[in-house]
Amino acid sequence: MSSDYNYDEEGYLWPFFVFTLTTIITLPMTYMLVNRTRDPASLFPRIQSDYRPKHDDLVAAQKAKDKRAQRKIGLTLAVIAGWAVMGYMLYLIQNTEVPTQTLWNPYDILGISESSNEQLIKSTYKKLSRKFHPDKIRPDPAKNETMDDLNARYVEISKAYQALTDEEVRNNYIQYGHPDGKQSFSIGIALPKAMVSDGNGRYVILVYFILFGILLPYLVGSWWYGTQRQSKEGVLMESANRLFREYEENMDEGGVITALSTGKEYEEIFRGDKVDSGLAKIESRITAAGTGSPFACGMSVKEKEKLNNLDNGVRRKVLSLLWAYLGRVELDDEALERAKFQVAPIAQALTKASTAIALAYSNTTPILASYYASQRIIQAIPPKASPLLQLPHFTPEVAKALDGDSKIPMSVQKFMDQPDSKRRALTTEKGLLNDKQYKTALDVAKQLPYLRVAKAFFKVTGEKFIIPSSLVTLVVKGRFIPPGSEKVPQINELDLEDIDPAEDDLDALLGRTPKKPVGKTVDGKPIMPPAKEDKPILPPLAYAPYFGRDHSPRWHVFLTDSKQGKMAVPPFTFTQFDKPILEADGKTPTFAMQTLKAQFQAPPQAGHYTFVMHVVCDSYVGFDTKMEVTLVVEEASRAAEMAAEDEISEPDEDSIAGIMNAAKGGAPPPKKKKAVEEDDSDEESGTEEEEDDTSATNTDTEPEN
Incomplete structure (x- = not known):
């Protein structure tokens, strides 16, 4: 037995090989391309408004450019080429006749059926033997026959007869499929022989060298360098x-914005003459006198000094453009206006790295400053400026008139909580806004997703008390109530509870929506509805008419120690929710109670721990919550004693539980004796109050400074 290796000289097999190889490469690349091409923002609802700010065309162009940057031209061309090759290979496969190898069958050679008996086999063999014997038959020139063909035919007839009559030959045929026993086999290499024929070998070697010696190391190196070049926040390591x-430990929002100008990403935008072009004009505009602030861009004197001390041309221009963007300063130059809207998305992306660095140091002030800087950049509002600038048509002049002599800027919530007559008296009747502008601003305000926290508490799933080092869950209950909402329903107290699922409730334990039967079969079995894909409940995209990128709001929940000014529990980020936020019209709020949960390990010692809980939205100014929460950690032994004291007692005879117990066949206990006099009852009621099974919480919110 031997093995023969031969090349696909006739071109039968290599299209299959090329098609398979191309498919393995093209399909994953197509999946990557489709993911990059698909617009994620299309899944999110949007805040409905017809307001279009000045330079809206530049903002829209920046959004389109940002989406195009997610796509790779090289990847697109590779996918197109891959599908073209696959199509051509399919054409070759369908239009090329591939020779098929027939199995050796003695019955077919003799021309008889497999049910023939021994007598028929012998008679057929004798006839064929006499007919095709080499001594009696001559080649037919019309059929291009030769004596070798006839001899081979006679040998095949003899072997077929032996395979059916001779025991040893028949065993070979049954076991190996051939009367001569185990045969040699050939392995066809799916490459045309021309590729390895004399004279072409060096070209094949060259192709292999390019593929495996240059292209593959380059791709692997590029991937590795890309992973090392960027941090997990998606910014360059530099x-x-x-x-x-x-x-800095005490850096504020202005300090964060100054730090964001150091990003290396800006260097790809401003090269050569673009660094100094228009810089003097930008600085003259942003340092002009402003309304309610020393400068038109809203920067402080301290931040202006930092700008003047910068020597780096790129950083100085970037910081100037950032302040021009935040202050909505007109630059009267299309190229500068375009650059102004181009640096803002980069700066907002860098806030993620700034937050990560602040979290590593655990200082509360820089952490909040990074989150607040993100809010200001998305809304194009300078630090310390009025939150009312988030509304359409509101300018610093309008905001200053509404604030009056107050040192604390009016929030959107406070403005919208006032009666309509008072709001109109402060705006339209004073000529600050016309009626159409006023209605547009109110329409947007009534759609902004303000998460109003109703309750926050700690718990351990399945337990009544929290013991040291246990896995604690911080449960935050709240509703999305846009500013100025009317007819807000009262809170259902049952919605504020967090009931542990039963041990056998797999749907609840796995976070799946339980299915209710829609009917019953003839046998009485429940009919379940067809499975539906659970779509994520997403908040509307951030309303940011000046921001050149679609952004999904994120809510960060974390605990801090107000005495030490340190973070106690790292932030938990929420981008999806468990209940619908808007009705089917995409505009009317549902006021459904949302539940946010964050798990962390309890302190190792028992005691009362008071934290400050922050719920910060990274997209809107003044929509944050700050409140005190208290975590009560009991000693393990003390918790066991209290659990034993709190065991469920036997139900009273006249209670609903007692009646149900009696219905089950149990004997209800005797009624409790009533106190004869109210005074005696009062005297005996001096027992200690039963301790709550969850940690105490102060749910009064405090305004952000």
Whole structure:
């Protein structure tokens, strides 16, 4: 037995090989391309408004450019080429006749059926033997026959007869499929022989060298360098290092914005003459006198000094453009206006790295400053400026008139909580806004997703008390109530509870929506509805008419120690919710109670721990919540004693539980004796109050400074 290796000289097999190889490469690349091409923002609802700010065309162009940047031209061309090759290979496969190898069958050679008996086999063999014997038959020139063909035919007839009559030959045929026993086999290599024929070998080697010696190492190196070049927050490592050097323990929002100008990503935008072009004009505009602030861009004197001390041309221009963007300063130059809207999305992306650095140090002030800087950048509002600038047509002049002599800027919620007559008296009747502008601003305000926290508490799933080092769940209950909402329903107290699921309730334990039967079969079995794909409940995209990128709001929940000014529990980020936020019209709020949960390990010692809980939205100014929460950690032994004291007692005879117990066949206990006099009852009621099974919480919110 031997094995023969031969090349696909006739071109039968290589299209299959090329098609398979191309499919393995093209399909994953197609999946990547489709994911990059698909617009994620299409899944999110949007805040409905016809307001279009000045330079809306530049903002829209920046959004389109940002989406195009997610797509790779090289990847697109590779996918197109891959599908073209696959199509051509399919054409070759369908239009090329592939020779098929027939199995050796003695019955077919003799021309008889497999049910023939021994007598028929012998008679047929004798006839064929006499007919095709080499001594009696001559080649037919018309059929291009030769004596070798006839001899081979006679040998095949003899072997077929032996395979059916001779025991040893028949065993070979049954076991190996051939009367001569185990045969040699050939392996066809799916490459045309021309590729390895004399003279072409060096070209094949060259192709292999390019593929495996140059292209493959380049792709692997590019992937590895890309992973090492960027941090997990998606910014360049060099930018993260620069932000790390700019970190200060007491940095505020202005300090964060100054630090964001160090990003290396800006260097790809401003090269050569673009660095100094228009810089003097930008600085003259942003440092002009402003309304309610020393400068038109809203920066402080301290931030202006930092700008003047910068020597780096790129960083100085970026910081100037950032302040021009935040202050909505007109630059009267299309190229500068375009650059102004181009730097803002980069700066907002860098806030993620700034937040990560602040979290590593655990200082509360820089952490909040990073989150607040993100809000200001998305809304194009300078630090300390009025939150009312988030509404359409509101300008610093309008906001200053509404604030009056107050040092604390009016929030959107406070403005919308006033009666309509008073709001009109402050705006339209004073000529600050016309009636159409006023209605547009109110329409947007009534759609902004303000998460109003109703209750926050700690618990351990399945337990009544929290013991040291246990896995604690912080449960935050709240509703999305847009500013100015009317007819807000009262809170259902049952919605504020967090009931543990039963041990056998797999749907609840796995977070699946339980299915209710829609009917019953003839046998009485429940009919379940067809399975539906659970779509995520997403909040509307951030209303940010000046921001050149679609952004999904994120809510960050974390605990801090107000005495030490340190973070106690790292942030938990929420982008999806468990209940619908809007009705089917995409505009009317549902006021459904939302539940946010964050798990962390309890302190190792028992005691009362008071934290400050922050619920911060990264997209809107003044929509944050700050409140005190108290975590009560009991000693394990003390918790066991209280659990034993709190065991469920036997139900009273006249209670509903007692009646149900009696219905089950149990004997209800005797009624409790009533106190004869009210005074005696009062005297005996001096027992200690039963302790709550969850940690105490102060749910009064405090305004953000």
